[in-house]
Amino acid sequence: MKKIYLDNAATTPAHPDVVLAMQPYFSDKFGNPSSIHAFGQETRSAVEAAREKVARLIGSSVEEVVFTSGGTESDNFALEGVAFANEGKGKHIVTSKIEHHAVLECCEFLKKRGFEITYLPVDQYGLVDPQQVKKAITDQTILVSIMHANNEIGTVEPIAEIAKIVKEKGVYFHTDAVQTTGHLPIDVKELGVDLLSLSAHKFYGPKGVGALYIKKGAKLVSFLHGGGQERGRRASTENVPGIVGLGAACALAQVSKVAPLRDKLMQGILSRIPETRLNGHPTLRLPNNLNVSIKYVEGESLLLNLDLQGIAASTGSACTSGSLDPSHVLLAIGLPHEEAHGSLRFTLGQATTEEDIDYVLEALPPIVQKLRSMSPLYKGAK
Amino acid sequence: MKKIYLDNAATTPAHPDVVLAMQPYFSDKFGNPSSIHAFGQETRSAVEAAREKVARLIGSSVEEVVFTSGGTESDNFALEGVAFANEGKGKHIVTSKIEHHAVLECCEFLKKRGFEITYLPVDQYGLVDPQQVKKAITDQTILVSIMHANNEIGTVEPIAEIAKIVKEKGVYFHTDAVQTTGHLPIDVKELGVDLLSLSAHKFYGPKGVGALYIKKGAKLVSFLHGGGQERGRRASTENVPGIVGLGAACALAQVSKVAPLRDKLMQGILSRIPETRLNGHPTLRLPNNLNVSIKYVEGESLLLNLDLQGIAASTGSACTSGSLDPSHVLLAIGLPHEEAHGSLRFTLGQATTEEDIDYVLEALPPIVQKLRSMSPLYKGAK
């Protein structure tokens, strides 16, 4: 059966060159980079070479890159790190309603520990309003965290503009760039952020490794406490193969070119299937992201049907997450519950071809038709 | 040049079968285990199969195993997880002076956040006295954390005995088994612990992955906040290749058989080099660990000389860690500072041969002699 992977926002396959680069560091060059002997020195060099590649990709200096176990740790590190180091100044954090759970759940944890969180709303496209950020900042605010691009609906936020406002107020600014790093050009100086999270497996690197950019001088407590690795900022024996893989992925990263294919898929779905609509912003969006609402049908049953035809996609539906709540992002942009349950996300990758898109455009309409014919919601619309 | 690796407590090479097992999960079977489609389901199965292997190695049920990014995260998760979930009951934690920094530094973090920490002393062999644990527990105590075996001097603590006392008091008990897992038989039920940390790269698994055993019913808050992975206990996209590698390492694990070689090395050093002595317990110690004090010389200069002859070892000396303090463990067992600075740790592995030991026994005495001849401390002893 044909297998078509359109869930690249969930994870990507590691690039063969990435795997090749990692290969020597499992059994051959395996020393602990903290060790003074030759076995340690060769992996220490590998780690530092990878750090340079990350720094080059995001326009930072090497000392500003700290390796982590992935996007979630980077987000948690940024939030808790700033919160616990700066609570003397204030205990207020500003974020948005559409952040990834790694930010939202960490905020909830901090809330239980005495911090106050403001969750800013977004408009119908998922955009955060910089003026609302400005208004939300009080003299107690120590951190603002707004994601670079949303993982579900693909909306790219006006980070540089927000950063300017936040920095004028003398507050730390973090952005979760897990969905943009390696896909869009990133320059931490142009963005004007103090902290930026990235995760290797979202751009053809390995799973289980990421990085946090920490602007020189930013006051943060460690998240992982222990040995003196990462110049005392992140304890634990370095995941050398993973770090080398992240470095290789950064060196290979290319600005995404899949927007035309994505647009073809979008137009195909919106024109062939009635009562569908695009979620997220029409232009300010990730080039690889398409999120559509398909009325009267539920997301998981769409996914299962697609999967049986070899097509891997994703949904903001409750049923895939084990929780009963539909996507907080789709609700935040104003979708009614049943539409939030009936959304599909296709995220294209480097391997996506025009034939893949054609195949999906053939497969999807009959699936929707079949499910609608079973749907008690559909009759009302006929 | 001959290369002899005797720093297996720092890290081990991944076993070739471990790397082989991981291989398919980088680029081929790469789906996100949380995804409902076929790409996700195949990695989900791989993760669950690995979980079973970990559970089998430590005698737990599968639901009690949570994957982490390594020993440090497991330790931090255990300590902060219990602390923040149970602070309503009390804010007192008991640990020892010879724990790994992953435990000690995490305790210091918790101390800053209002917890009280008791650091128990150890005897000259590095043993914690179970009766002292008993005395240290107050009605405010919520957690006791004592390591299974010490990473520097190899002393194996009487965990089962301590656990009995701790559990009688109704307090959570955590053990850092990073140095014993995969080397000594481990059974969480026999040990009687609530929480146990392990790290793959210490027993021929890959770096950057570990696990925390969490006894059913134990009340813990998450350490990494975010998505619902690991049944809500640890957020972040699973490091599938790493987890598969950890599983493979668990399946391959064999009780260490290197004690005779270690003993040969010990006797050789103690008999050939005057004014040396064994650190740690003579019998209650890790089979692969030898830690000796070599009077009048400093550890790093020993290491550098050994390294130039292809021998990789370790030291508790200040100079390798970037801090000026010598090993807290060696000080805790009562060594004077200059001896703590002059200790050497050899940790053997599956690949260690008798020739390796002979080579070290040839190489070390002249090195010591040369350094002693430069040492201003040595003249006093002549």
Added chain:
Amino acid sequence: MAQPYSDKVMDHFMHPRNVGEMENPDGVGKVGNPICGDIMEMYIKVKDNTIVDAKFKTFGCGAAIATSSMATELVKGKPIEEALKLTNKAVAEALGGLPAVKMHCSVLAEEAFKAAVNDYLIKTTGKGLPDFKPHDEPLTEHGH
């Protein structure tokens, strides 16, 4: 977390039995709500106190569709009294088991059927099932 379904669930999901509306049903049950993402409607035809036909329409996940399908199969041809013994567990078992997070779908299926019987009883006897209270208010249309 994704949970793989049994072959039976997948069969009933891909080839649901008794799907569709019924002309002039004797009883209609509507349960679920759009917030949790599952809406079921069940229709029954009754003759001589026996469920002679059952049909359903469902908006929901794979398990919701499969449990609806299985529930209609299990009640068809049974006397009402016997059919009312249908439990959600029986539905789940008949499907070869359901992932834990999906058990609520089997509850919905049981309730949809009971709501249909309740509707039939009210129409025919003026009195519904004793102790009948579905978890969620039955729904009719809602504005799109």
Added chain:
Amino acid sequence: MAQPYSDKVMDHFMHPRNVGEMENPDGVGKVGNPICGDIMEMYIKVKDNTIVDAKFKTFGCGAAIATSSMATELVKGKPIEEALKLTNKAVAEALGGLPAVKMHCSVLAEEAFKAAVNDYLIKTTGKGLPDFKPHDEPLTEHGH
């Protein structure tokens, strides 16, 4: 964290110049302490206000040994006044640089030499170097 040394450091570490005690030195400087793990002793011979010979003994890491060696090399043959211009940075530079965490070793080497000059001046003139105060109390023997 391990820090690789330059080739020059490794050369002076493996082949230290001027190592050993000196018979009847004109000045002796002892600095460092066992807590931080570095102890240096420096011995000088002075003739016509010139350092005609310098030797050292060091307990310490690679950088401690290499900086001791380099410091003795740098002061040998120089008039005292000129030799006193020796800074720790000069020692480190002459070694092709030191890792940041090891700079304190070069400070020790500078101080060991100055302590030796101080000792010489006290012995010969009854007055030591103005402003001389090493970071740590000089050490003699301590009990093993």
